[in-house]
Amino acid sequence: MSDYKFMLESHLSAEQNRALTAVQNAAADVGLSLFLTGGAMRDMLGGFPIRDLDFTVEGNALKFVKTLEKLPDVRVVSVDDNRKSAELIFPGPVTVEIAMARQEKYAKPASKPKVTPATIHEDLRCRDFTINAMALSLNKASLGLLLDPTNGQADLERRELRIVSNYALYDDPGRVLRMIRLKVRMGFTLEERTQNQLANVREAELLDKIPTEVLHKELLQMAQEMNPGQVLEALEQEGLLKLFSPALTGPKLNSAGFAKLQKARQQVPFGTAFQADMFALFLDVLLEKLVPKERAGLLKNCAITKADLKVYDKLQANAKKLERALKSAKLKKPSLIYQALRDVPGEEVLYVLAHSAERLVVDRIKNYLQKYLQMAEEVTAAEIEAEGLKPGTPKFEKRKQELIAKKLDARPKKVVVEEPPPPAPAPILGRAPREQARARGGY
Numbered sequence: 478m479s480d481y482k483f484m485l486e487s488h489l490s491a492e493q494n495r496a497l498t499a500v501q502n503a504a505a506d507v508g509l510s511l512f513l514t515g516g517a518m519r520d521m522l523g524g525f526p527i528r529d530l531d532f533t534v535e536g537n538a539l540k541f542v543k544t545l546e547k548l549p550d551v552r553v554v555s556v557d558d559n560r561k562s563a564e565l566i567f568p569g570p571v572t573v574e575i576a577m578a579r580q581e582k583y584a585k586p587a588s589k590p591k592v593t594p595a596t597i598h599e600d601l602r603c604r605d606f607t608i609n610a611m612a613l614s615l616n617k618a619s620l621g622l623l624l625d626p627t628n629g630q631a632d633l634e635r636r637e638l639r640i641v642s643n644y645a646l647y648d649d650p651g652r653v654l655r656m657i658r659l660k661v662r663m664g665f666t667l668e669e670r671t672q673n674q675l676a677n678v679r680e681a682e683l684l685d686k687i688p689t690e691v692l693h694k695e696l697l698q699m700a701q702e703m704n705p706g707q708v709l710e711a712l713e714q715e716g717l718l719k720l721f722s723p724a725l726t727g728p729k730l731n732s733a734g735f736a737k738l739q740k741a742r743q744q745v746p747f748g749t750a751f752q753a754d755m756f757a758l759f760l761d762v763l764l765e766k767l768v769p770k771e772r773a774g775l776l777k778n779c780a781i782t783k784a785d786l787k788v789y790d791k792l793q794a795n796a797k798k799l800e801r802a803l804k805s806a807k808l809k810k811p812s813l814i815y816q817a818l819r820d821v822p823g824e825e826v827l828y829v830l831a832h833s834a835e836r837l838v839v840d841r842i843k844n845y846l847q848k849y850l851q852m853a854e855e856v857t858a859a860e861i862e863a864e865g866l867k868p869g870t871p872k873f874e875k876r877k878q879e880l881i882a883k884k885l886d887a888r889p890k891k892v893v894v895e896e897p898p899p900p901a902p903a904p905i906l907g908r909a910p911r912e913q914a915r916a917r918g919g920y
């Protein structure tokens with residue numbers, strides 16, 4: 478196995494590795510050239526956690542998506558017919574993007590591009606930043622070969638964002654928003670030519686031409702960031718926040734609300750199976766300080782749909798109910814707290830953690846996130862199967878919950894430490910034996 482393929486596998490979670498293998502096998506079956514690209518490559522080589530798996534195929538990507546859709550528990554979330562790409566969810570859940578290797582030609586700046594099929598090399602040269610323009614071959618003959626035509630690896634080392642071409646930001650000014658988001662997330666700087674291009678794009682008033690759907694997508698992406706408040710602040714400094722809403726400025730930016738949300742999110746240990754709708758939580762903070770007219774303006778500017786608001790609309794009311802339930806004196810045992818939180822959507826848990834003034838409630842949630850969840854994960858399917866139960870059956874699930882409850886409620890075993898015999902008392906110098914004894918409390 479090549480070094481890069483090994484590096485990739487060791488960077489991915491078990492579910493991501495399974496998704497990778499499934500996509501790789503499916504591509505080999507239909508004879509398509511497959512590459513891992515974009516953010517997944519950047520994050521692997523930069524040592525960041527890999528969020529999504531971005532694949533590029535040379536050939537008919539949407540036909541390939543139809544093949545993948547037939548795999549068990551795989552569903553397609555969205556399809557872009559113009560760019561010939563689609564987003565899928567694999568078990569885990571793992572987000573997978575499949576895109577056709579393409580060239581994008583722009584008749585004029587900030588226009589809709591003409592998309593044509595291309596080779597992987599041509600595709601990489603049409604991308605935004607060099608650190609996003611690398612690919613790893615997942616094909617048998619060249620497995621693990623790294624393609625890095627614009628030297629993205631060096632920029633990763635220099636911690637710089639550098640545009641791939643002289644037109645990258647002109648063609649697609651929405652990339653400026655991506656650039657600020659990446660800069661904040663990775664703590665990188667902007668290379669000089671990139672800064673100049675940004676200044677020129679601003680001068681040419683192209684930033685006002687960023688389409689509504691790009692603002693929409695950016696807001697969704699921002700919500701997934703570890704520190705969305707900082708991204709918004711960076712956008713404000715660049716004078717870009719007004720594109721989303723002119724009202725979002727000064728105290729209305731709600732930096733304190735974002736700091737609180739980030740603090741709550743940091744309580745979730747890395748790698749635990751905890752899912753939360755971060756967009757609902759993000760919107761809640763984003764809109765908190767705005768008056769109804771300003772809220773409506775922001776939602777319209779960014780084409781936020783009713784479907785986008787579904788979870789957000791119920792968040793506060795559901796969280797209040799959860800807070801009440803968590804105050805109950807009946808929740809005496811860890812297993813009862815675990816059960817009270819186990820099936821609650823993660824966004825409600827984080828909302829209560831960020832907002833509750835009840836110490837008891839906050840402590841219970843912290844224990845759940847930091848202790849109980851991990852302890853519950855230690856109960857393995859293998860030990861239940863060993864009792865002759867079949868995974869997926871109600872009996873299996875019941876037994877699993879029994880074992881989890883037993884584990885959570887078990888008193889921690891006392892460690893018996895053999896105490897050394899007490900040292901002989903030191904003589905009190907300069908006194909007679911009787912005085913010494915009195916001084917020690919004797920006689």
Ligand code: CTP
Pocket residue numbers: 514515516517528529531574603604605606609610649651652655698
């Ligand atoms: N891309 C681009 N121009 C854009 C959007 C995307 O060149 N306007 C390219 C980049 O190479 C990017 C890849 O498409 O890496 C995938 O895009 P996307 O999934 O939106 O972002 P990621 O870079 O994967 O970042 P994230 O970690 O935020 O998902």
